[in-house]
Amino acid sequence: MGIKIEITNNIRKLRFFAAEMTQQQLAEKAGVSxxxxxxxxxxxxxxxxxxxxxxxxxxxxxxxxxxxxxxKEEQSG
Amino acid sequence: xxxxxxxxITNILTGLIVLTAYCFYAFGRYQSGILAPDDLKSWAQIxxxxxxxxxxxxxxxxxxxxxxxxxxxxxxxxxxxxxCDDQEIxxxxxxxxxxxxxxxxxxxxxxxxxxxxxxxGFVASLIVLLLNYPxxxxxxxxxxxFSLGSILEGFTQLYYYKRGI
Numbered sequence: 365m366g367i368k369i370e371i372t373n374n375i376r377k378l379r380f381f382a383a384e385m386t387q388q389q390l391a392e393k394a395g396v397s398x399x400x401x402x403x404x405x406x407x408x409x410x411x412x413x414x415x416x417x418x419x420x421x422x423x424x425x426x427x428x429x430x431x432x433x434x435x436k437e438e439q440s441g
Numbered sequence: 442x443x444x445x446x447x448x449x450i451t452n453i454l455t456g457l458i459v460l461t462a463y464c465f466y467a468f469g470r471y472q473s474g475i476l477a478p479d480d481l482k483s484w485a486q487i488x489x490x491x492x493x494x495x496x497x498x499x500x501x502x503x504x505x506x507x508x509x510x511x512x513x514x515x516x517x518x519x520x521x522x523x524x525c526d527d528q529e530i531x532x533x534x535x536x537x538x539x540x541x542x543x544x545x546x547x548x549x550x551x552x553x554x555x556x557x558x559x560x561x562g563f564v565a566s567l568i569v570l571l572l573n574y575p576x577x578x579x580x581x582x583x584x585x586x587f588s589l590g591s592i593l594e595g596f597t598q599l600y601y602y603k604r605g606i
Contacts, residue, residue: 388536396541399443399602408605409543 366438373431375405378423393422444510444537445544446602451506452499453595459495460588463487467581478575488584510537547601555594562586 379385387405391398395418403409404419411419420427467487470476476483514537515530522529566582 391539392536395539397443397445397536397539397544399445400541400543403543403605406605412542415542 368436368438370434370436371410371431372407372434373404375401375419375430378425378430382423390419390422394418443602445540446599447510448506449595449598449602451502453592453599455495455499455502456588456592456595459491459498460585460592462494463491463584463588466491478577481576481580484577484580488580510534543606547598547606550601550606551594551597554597555590558590558593559587562590
């Protein structure tokens with residue numbers, strides 16, 4: 365039996381509550397490209413701890429409010 | 442389409458153009474009998490020339506690409522804001538061209554693909570020598586595998602940008 369960790373995020377929701385902050389504005393605040401924010405928001409890229417903290421800082425919240433992880437157990441064989 | 446994707450497509454096109462030009466030129470000369478299979482000096486000369494052409498073409502195309510990109514951004518800003526503020530355009534260009542951790546990771550991962558292709562080409566070229574093919578086949582295999590490796594590196598980058606990493 366294997367364990368799979370899935371990282372999810374609330375960036376879309378947090379952007380909405382931050383007066384509908386645009387992806388470009390968030391990218392500027394976090395110091396990355398818009399493409400990277402799109403990838404993170406869509407769950408296509410898991411950011412480094414450094415970037416995760418910068419994103420959380422951009423929203424003024426704790427990192428746990430932006431990212432969370434789900435542990436899934438996989439049946440093998 | 443992001444700046445990185447556009448730049449990667451430009452690099453792929455440059456690589457493809459140079460490789461196609463090399464194949465037409467070198468094999469055209471070979472088929473017409475001007476270039477002998479054992480004339481390694483001439484083959485090496487042609488390859489060095491095309492490596493030079495490749496470098497110059499990459500630089501020129503990158504310059505043209507960046508000029509066109511800047512013009513495109515300026516036009517877009519002009520349409521959006523109704524005015525053409527130089528500082529605003531400069532800021533947008535800087536933001537577009539930012540290279541972050543995801544770009545670096547994608548570059549590293551795709552570089553591995555390029556190395557694998559070049560490595561396979563190197564092994565194939567050694568096998569070709571063992572099978573008693575002329576040395577020009579080995580040289581061309583090396584040259585083409587390195588060029589293909591670079592092109593495939595670009596395609597891998599595009600794949601990672603689309604699918605995520």
